[in-house]
């Protein structure tokens with residue numbers, strides 16, 4: 071942090087204390103402190119919304135807020151920043167409580183000098199940054215553990231279920247064939263057709279879980295044309311898309327170079343992204359999914375841009391999480407995008423989503439043109455996902 075400028079927001083109503091702190095921070099040896107002041111809590115909150123700071127120095131007794139409430143109001147607005155509480159002699163119990171609730175440190179007015187104040191602020195910043203790193207690491211670990219246990223669970227469950235579902239499906243098909251020989255089989259056939267379609271649904275769900283246990287099964291790599299993958303998947307989904315009044319357009323994918331991938335992976339990627347957009351459409355208004363691409367350095371960037379209604383801001387941040395779904399229970403596993411993300415990670419690629427609620431969503435997928443399966447070590451990549459809400 072040497073030579074760095076440290077931006078401090080001081081929320082303090084006593085002009086004498088403000089001056090004192092200004093003085094104490096004015097001669098930083100290796101650091102330059104830039105101080106902005108607010109005399110009231112509300113003014114401080116406005117500044118926090120407007121500007122970026124490295125730290126908040128907060129007097130707990132202000133004209134418009136007293137005690138722990140003052141701390142909570144600032145913490146609610148700026149939990150990402152280190153907050154150092156300022157307190158008078160005799161109010162230390164209160165300051166300790168603020169620390170217990172997330173403040174980085176507290177200082178007793180009149181009991182600090184320039185060097186101890188500067189040191190306290192720098193340490194608060196360092197501690198907060200270490201805390202954030204640890205938090206992110208824990209989050210990553212939790213997700214990795216969830217995915218690992220999901221993989222084991224899925225493998226067992228999917229295997230068991232798939233077998234019996236296949237048997238049920240075949241029995242129904244046979245019964246339908248037999249019934250065709252009977253004179254008026256329609257009602258019974260309807261029941262069986264419904265059952266068959268439910269079984270197909272269940273098989274599709276099991277397939278999703280299978281994908282987790284098959285994370286590295288895609289070991290057959292080939293030069294794959296994105297245009298033909300697009301055509302195949304659109305062929306499969308066109309009927310349900312039309313039903314939802316959605317038109318799917320492949321925009322000059324034939325101009326893109328073929329990429330070296332496992333074909334199933336890319337088909338699954340196209341399938342999930344197109345199916346999600348189709349399912350997001352309300353079925354009343356006409357909408358479109360435009361799939362285009364361009365070459366960027368050694369990568370192909372694919373764009374799946376839909377006008378199917380968009381995603382709310384709070385939900386956009388969760389769409390890649392396993393089991394996050396907005397579909398009614400039984401209709402979505404919430405694994406589609408999580409699997410897509412894993413597939414892309416395998417190639418060292420990237421996926422990000424931009425969305426405008428009420429309008430549409432665009433997924434940007436980057437995949438290398440010349441993937442080197444041996445060098446990369448399939449499955450070893452970690453993935454950065456970005457969300458942009460406009």
Ligand SMILES: Nc1ncnc2c1ncn2[C@@H]1O[C@H](COP(=O)(O)OP(=O)(O)OP(=O)(O)O)[C@@H](O)[C@H]1O
Nearest residue numbers: 346347350389395396397402403404405406407431
């Ligand atoms: N193009 C899109 N437009 C609007 N919402 C989307 C779009 N793509 C994804 N979503 C949202 O992201 C959620 C998660 O998608 P994901 O594919 O992971 O699971 P799912 O579609 O709900 O379930 P499944 O894939 O098993 O059918 C969806 O439920 C939906 O709310």
Ligand SMILES: [Mg+2]
Nearest residue numbers: 342346406407
């Ligand atoms: Mg989906």
